[in-house]
Amino acid sequence: MLELKNLHAKVVPEDGPAREILKGLSLDVPAGEVHAIMGPNGAGKSTLSYVLTGKDGYEVTAGEAKLDGVNLLDMAPEVRAAKGLFLSFQYPMEIAGVPVMTFVRAAMNSQRKQRGEAEVSAPEFLKLSKIAAAKLRIDPEMLKRPLNVGFSGGEKKRLEIYQMLMIEPRFMILDETDSGLDIDALKVVAEGVNALRGPGRGMLVITHYQRLLDHIKPDRVHILSAGRIVKSGGPELALELEKSGYDQILKSA
């Protein structure tokens, strides 16, 4: 489903010199699987999510990234989204004056329009919204407020997953979705995420901690260090990492 081959990418800051962050990253996530990416700070985890979704300020210098055989890198961010790519942001943006539901409905309709599908009707949208909100235990009143404005870190993360449930993407990247969540909220969010696991879908779960993976069980775990996947394994690799730390694992890699 998602195939990354020898991906090299630079971050190009507005001020200051470009730095290479991804240095030959290769990864294959087949349809139906959930893969976790773990790694020390500065390994390139967030860069990977931005490169895949097409954020400005990153330049791919070599390699390829394909979703279902289609080259992602030439497409505008909104086109990638319409192809089914979704990023749950580590730091979701505040959008003043735009209620959550207005935003999400605009997103759904833009994607549908790009795919040549009919718009979501108001009753259908409300029905879907009600189901998603109940699943994530979100107060429906919250969905009438401007997106993320004045929301706590945990609420913002919950709303990312709400958007994900509404949009029903085919490939999801969760960038440190667990940060800012207490243990109860983590369970609720994980349940929401798990609801989207399925044969036609794939997920990349970026995290520092094993605890998220207790709730979202990965098929594979990869360790990213200095811009490359240095070790891959089953779910036990995350447990091993938790026990012995990055230093130990990296030495043995």
Place this chain on the structure above:
Amino acid sequence: MSEGKEIIVKDSIDQGTVDAARALESDKYAEGFVTDIEMELAPKGLNEDIVRYISAKKEEPEWMLQWRLDAFQRWKEMTEPTWAMINYPKIDYQDAHYYAEPKGAAKYKTIDDVPKEILETYAKLGIPLKEQEVLLGVEGAVGTAAEARETPPKSSQPRVAVDAVFDSVSVATTFRAELLKAGVIFMSISEAIREYPDLVKQYLGSVVPVTDNFFATLNSAVFSDGTFVYVPKGVRCPMELSTYFRMNAKGTGQFERTLIIVDEGGYVSYLEGCTAPMRDENQLHAAVVELVALADAEIKYSTVQNWWPGDADGKGGVYNFVTKRGDCRGARSRISWTQVETGSAITWKYPSCVLRGDDSTGEFYSIAVTNGRQQADTGTKMIHLGKNTRSRIISKGISAGKSNNTYRGLVSIHQKAAKARNFTQCDSLLIGQTCGAHTVPYVENRRGDAQLEHEATTTKLSEDQLFYTRQRGIGEEEAVALLVNGFVRDVLQKLPMEFAVEAQKLLEVSLEGSVG
């Protein structure tokens, strides 16, 4: 008096914005067409004879001519104000026509006399002038302007009475008879001067004196047409009233004059729309609008200003120098100004309220958008004279391209304005690196018991917000529109429904190509 704080944001020129400003093509301005119709023009230039010519054209009584001539004498001694944050080449006041009318306009007795070119012009702009068409819904409306309006279903379409001003003359006023049944006088000011001289004499110049300022005085001398409204005691005007101003002729200025009087306990909601063709030259538009609200009366005045803003390089466009003022003359009266300003090369405009009556309320809600090379210096004055007077100012400035957008406001609390209250909120949104936003709020306070609140923010539409929105599948232009709509939401909600839709669409069009 406390000097207002000023925020200026200007960074180095970023290539993306330059490209974007270039991409701001003139064909985005759907109202930029020219109507080909034979016109009768006053000779170029401005002198006493021209003032007499205009007055004679309007078949005005002697007192009106004298009023104009006095204004003209006064104007000759005045100098153009320079305090606004706008730059433009010196205007040659002798190089314009001060009067332009479609040939034979004076003879239009009914809508059937109005040439089809003019009816088509308004239809194209989405303004039906035949009453039966209004009742049926906007059947005749064609072209992009109409499509952009997202006309609501025919059955629920609210009726709006329209006064259509084409260059210097009012060509049609709809629903006059029906309004008159309710006692509401709705006609062009030229007709009102002839038919209701006592009312006009009593109120004209009573809010904006002839000597008020350079542009108002010029208008007093040469004003051509505009709208007159009188709502009698205790009457709620049964429909929305509106004037649609269209500048068409080349090399002309438009000098409209509008006078709205609402007698005790009355109510009116009035809408004003403006467009002009795309021309390489600058056209001068110097209007005066006077509102009078007597005791317990309420006036809601909304404007969607979409004069041709000039091209991306700043060539052409309307110079809009406007004096708008409302007088809350009676106790508990209420005046609110809501404006959406997207057009004009230069905007110089401060719709104000004089809160004379005790317990009166003044409101100003504004969205001003500048793009390309547009310059806007706009805001309001709230003059608190009476006891317990309240005012509220919410201003949203959006700057893109290489434009400059200034909010300039004055809140003045006079000696007798016990317990006056004001709330001011000025928010600026910057799109790109090469635009400017400025906030210049002045406060004069002579009372210890006044309650004044002021909030101001300047935000940059951030790349991160745009990316976040695009990641959800929303294209760049639509993402900007969505974010901008969020920014202006609280003001848009103040507009009458059908105008809000139009305003929203207009914002989108105005900001097309504003991100690189």
